[in-house]
Amino acid sequence: MPPVDLRSYPFSAVYGMDDAKRALQCVLVNPNIRTVLIRGGQGTAKTVLARSVGRISGKRIINIPVNVSEEQLFGGMDIDSTIKEGRAVMQPGLLSRADGNIVYVDDVNLMDQRILMTLLNSVLEGKVVLEREGISAEYSTDTMLIATMNPVDSDVSPHILDRFDLCAYASIPEGEDGKAEVLRRNIEFQKDPAAFVEMYREDEEKLAANIERSRKILPLVSMSDDLIGVSVELAAKVLADGHRGDIAMVNTSKALAALNGRDEVMRKDVEEAAMLCLAHRRNYVQEQEQPDPPQEQEPEEQEQEPEDQEQDQEENDTEEPEDQEQEQQPPPPDTDLQQLMDDMVFEIGDQFKVIDYLNDGRRKVSRTSAKKGRRMMVESSDSSGRYARSRIPQDRTHDIAFDATVRAAAPYQRTRDHTDLALNIQKQDVREKVREMRAGCTILFLVDASGSLGVRKRMSAVKGAVLSMLRDSYVKRDRIGMMAFRRSSAELVLPPTRSVEYSYRKLEEMPTGGKTPLAEALVTVNEYMTSYSRSHEGEMCYIVLITDGRANVPLSEGSDANEEVLKLAQDMAIPQVRWVVIDASSGFIRFDNAERLAEALEGTYFRLEDLNAERLAESVRAVIQ
Amino acid sequence: MEKLLFPFVSIVGQEDMKRALLLNMIDPSIGGALIKGEKGTAKSTTVRSLAKILPCRETVEGCPFNCDPTRPDMLCPYCAEKLAKGEKLESRKVRMRVVELPLSATEDRVAGTLDIEHVLKTGEKKFEPGVLASANGNLLYVDEVNLLDDHIVDLLLDSAAMGVNYIEREGVSFSHPSRFILVGTMNPEEGELRPQLLDRFGLSVDVKGDKDTELRMEVVKRRIAFDMDPSGYTKQCQAETDAMREKVTKARENLPKVSADDSIIKAIVTVTTSFGIDGHRADITMMKAAKANAALEGRTEVTKDDIRAVASLVLSHRMRRRPFEESAFDTEELERCLQSI
Numbered sequence: 001m002p003p004v005d006l007r008s009y010p011f012s013a014v015y016g017m018d019d020a021k022r023a024l025q026c027v028l029v030n031p032n033i034r035t036v037l038i039r040g041g042q043g044t045a046k047t048v049l050a051r052s053v054g055r056i057s058g059k060r061i062i063n064i065p066v067n068v069s070e071e072q073l074f075g076g077m078d079i080d081s082t083i084k085e086g087r088a089v090m091q092p093g094l095l096s097r098a099d100g101n102i103v104y105v106d107d108v109n110l111m112d113q114r115i116l117m118t119l120l121n122s123v124l125e126g127k128v129v130l131e132r133e134g135i136s137a138e139y140s141t142d143t144m145l146i147a148t149m150n151p152v153d154s155d156v157s158p159h160i161l162d163r164f165d166l167c168a169y170a171s172i173p174e175g176e177d178g179k180a181e182v183l184r185r186n187i188e189f190q191k192d193p194a195a196f197v198e199m200y201r202e203d204e205e206k207l208a209a210n211i212e213r214s215r216k217i218l219p220l221v222s223m224s225d226d227l228i229g230v231s232v233e234l235a236a237k238v239l240a241d242g243h244r245g246d247i248a249m250v251n252t253s254k255a256l257a258a259l260n261g262r263d264e265v266m267r268k269d270v271e272e273a274a275m276l277c278l279a280h281r282r283n284y285v286q287e288q289e290q291p292d293p294p295q296e297q298e299p300e301e302q303e304q305e306p307e308d309q310e311q312d313q314e315e316n317d318t319e320e321p322e323d324q325e326q327e328q329q330p331p332p333p334d335t336d337l338q339q340l341m342d343d344m345v346f347e348i349g350d351q352f353k354v355i356d357y358l359n360d361g362r363r364k365v366s367r368t369s370a371k372k373g374r375r376m377m378v379e380s381s382d383s384s385g386r387y388a389r390s391r392i393p394q395d396r397t398h399d400i401a402f403d404a405t406v407r408a409a410a411p412y413q414r415t416r417d418h419t420d421l422a423l424n425i426q427k428q429d430v431r432e433k434v435r436e437m438r439a440g441c442t443i444l445f446l447v448d449a450s451g452s453l454g455v456r457k458r459m460s461a462v463k464g465a466v467l468s469m470l471r472d473s474y475v476k477r478d479r480i481g482m483m484a485f486r487r488s489s490a491e492l493v494l495p496p497t498r499s500v501e502y503s504y505r506k507l508e509e510m511p512t513g514g515k516t517p518l519a520e521a522l523v524t525v526n527e528y529m530t531s532y533s534r535s536h537e538g539e540m541c542y543i544v545l546i547t548d549g550r551a552n553v554p555l556s557e558g559s560d561a562n563e564e565v566l567k568l569a570q571d572m573a574i575p576q577v578r579w580v581v582i583d584a585s586s587g588f589i590r591f592d593n594a595e596r597l598a599e600a601l602e603g604t605y606f607r608l609e610d611l612n613a614e615r616l617a618e619s620v621r622a623v624i625q
Numbered sequence: 626m627e628k629l630l631f632p633f634v635s636i637v638g639q640e641d642m643k644r645a646l647l648l649n650m651i652d653p654s655i656g657g658a659l660i661k662g663e664k665g666t667a668k669s670t671t672v673r674s675l676a677k678i679l680p681c682r683e684t685v686e687g688c689p690f691n692c693d694p695t696r697p698d699m700l701c702p703y704c705a706e707k708l709a710k711g712e713k714l715e716s717r718k719v720r721m722r723v724v725e726l727p728l729s730a731t732e733d734r735v736a737g738t739l740d741i742e743h744v745l746k747t748g749e750k751k752f753e754p755g756v757l758a759s760a761n762g763n764l765l766y767v768d769e770v771n772l773l774d775d776h777i778v779d780l781l782l783d784s785a786a787m788g789v790n791y792i793e794r795e796g797v798s799f800s801h802p803s804r805f806i807l808v809g810t811m812n813p814e815e816g817e818l819r820p821q822l823l824d825r826f827g828l829s830v831d832v833k834g835d836k837d838t839e840l841r842m843e844v845v846k847r848r849i850a851f852d853m854d855p856s857g858y859t860k861q862c863q864a865e866t867d868a869m870r871e872k873v874t875k876a877r878e879n880l881p882k883v884s885a886d887d888s889i890i891k892a893i894v895t896v897t898t899s900f901g902i903d904g905h906r907a908d909i910t911m912m913k914a915a916k917a918n919a920a921l922e923g924r925t926e927v928t929k930d931d932i933r934a935v936a937s938l939v940l941s942h943r944m945r946r947r948p949f950e951e952s953a954f955d956t957e958e959l960e961r962c963l964q965s966i
Binding site: 032070074114115117118121125126127129130131132135136140157158159162163219225228229231232233235236240241242243244245246247249250251384387402479497498502 | 628663664665666667725726727728729730731732733734735738755756768769771772774812814815816817834836838841842844845846848849852853
């Protein structure tokens, strides 16, 4: 056992969190489980629990900061020794120290996605391959990764989630008794940590002993084919992709059996394992797709909730919301219609070539061929990106431009001392690399899918416009995401991705209907994009809000929904984000809600029709002639 | 201690992926393979496991660029100089390797750069070979190829296209042969591949997880058995692994003997035309793949079955499609084409 850190809270003193505790014990018992994620809101003691693992495992916990650089984590060049010794000397990274220990990442969702992916792969394979900056190395690292995250911030992609063998959801203990107990323990710990730790020493020792014993039992634990079958079927039931879930199920079931002192897996182990292995691998997408045979021409697609369906049926009898009928109807007042338009799926309308709606010089026809659009080069702050030129470093640098350094030193070689080196490089010679990378661009489409847009197939036009803009992004390789709001909430339909095929499907399936919770949408997008932009530094983000701007669901009951929206919009300050508001309203009387909203957001304003590049060109021509 | 890899012969199913990789080993000029598919479908495991079944090849003793002595037209400057001086190039048989390009690789380590040690010790410029040099004559594997930095992709493309790595940077001017089997794996959910890079891959495979419970159970059992006792499990599969390597080596030797008559040429052209594919690259690749497939099956004559086996691998990523269309390979259409001849 390592020296006990008196300041660290004991594992067994953490109240509740049974799933997370179980997951952590499984990792300690079964060396074939290597990665655990603990998800939970703020103040659920995720971090405390993760750190307390050191004491019961006898392993060191190596903390990896979220903003870690690739050199720090995997290893890079040790500049001082390199210059002193006259050969490329490697500086080992954090991971090399992790061999035989535990790596811990807090707020893992805020970590650079590529570094996180490499970290996960290194841990899972037990091997780090390094090809960086004159250093070519490969070293093995036998370690496990514990990560925590708060899903309220941006989430990690399913691809990354799948690489976590286990995932536990931490929740705040229910009821006042639980809360009181947490508080009581906390106060006690604060008052006298040493005494508190002492109080739990016996429990901790017991736990540690049980883990040690379980490790020994593990190789003897058997699992019947029946239960392996059950595991696989469970994984299939939640539509988990691939085999990682299946394998984790078996490994975890065995660990659980061992922890319970058994040498045979029982059904309840499998059930417990499912909670840890499958929840984060659950797939929803296909569930809806499968029972849905090729789409028919009917414009209304039945919705998911059965209660609503009945309601609709009644209304259908009286009003018959046939598509053709709607077309002939004049734009009616929204309230009744919204109800009756609940949950319809409109097909995607006409597409067109879009204008360069994201550039500030508004209403210019985009010349896609002539310019690279908004993908400009920016100086990169870390050592990723292309080595463009060199410069004299401001302070200590890790990214030396060697050619330039050698060149800088060359003239002085005759006057400098040479011991056994041919070249004497001094501090003032050192140049660092200036690297450039293409600035990425993320566009989040915030789409109003409320009933008021169901009027006169307006939603089809909106979908057409969104798809046109998606296509534009495809050409420019931006990251795109989609959030839709209707009824009482906003839902992230598609987290920002470069893959547009998925977005197409999501767009096609997006139902329309219900009221317009615009204020709620602004709050949701604010939360989401604030943390998103934090984890994608240097990336320009756009939120393209497509709405008629007529809110009718206030946040707090009784207040004016539209005024609330404007007030919210004025207070909005998401870093690196620019707003584009596209007015989707139609009809003879055009309300200026969307325009005022654009003003409040300090964003650019377009009418839906104006997005069409060709039509714009036409109107310009008309004016000139 | 070398970490043991899950044996190739023990991977359940995924026949298309295995075939695409084997064909490339038999004829590296097919142009590599791109493996796309959902997560957790043994993509990386399969590629890495090739290390144990890759055939042997000739290389110049001590050459840092892995020059091939049988190709005097494709030598690095050092070997070329030796040859010009009338020295003999010592040849050595080595096993082909899987060279991995990590995502975090920097340009200088990929293309090669100044040898810092040499510069410091002697004050002379010397070239330090990078990943593209070690990849020469080997298999270059890029995991998550769609996440690779654009400027690294550019380097790969240049070498893959020309078989030579030209370096003009940091005051160095150098070139050396860099011919490799490029294998990339990716999950399309994370983003698409640049079209230029997509074109570079000779074959492509869409991998899907098996849905069959029995098969999935088998996958799990084998994996767990391997994890419990890697060396024991590897030993158990040794005979089968050796046989597979032998099969590949033999197919490689027999490849020059494989012939295809006019009806096969016609069939290939008909198929590519009916799938709406322009240019000749698909035709040529299909012929190479079909021949390699025949060699793999131990035949010296290409048959329609070979075309059946390789058509989707050759065509699926070349079929023209608009950004938002789902692409699906139409096996019925293929059958119609083949029947018509």
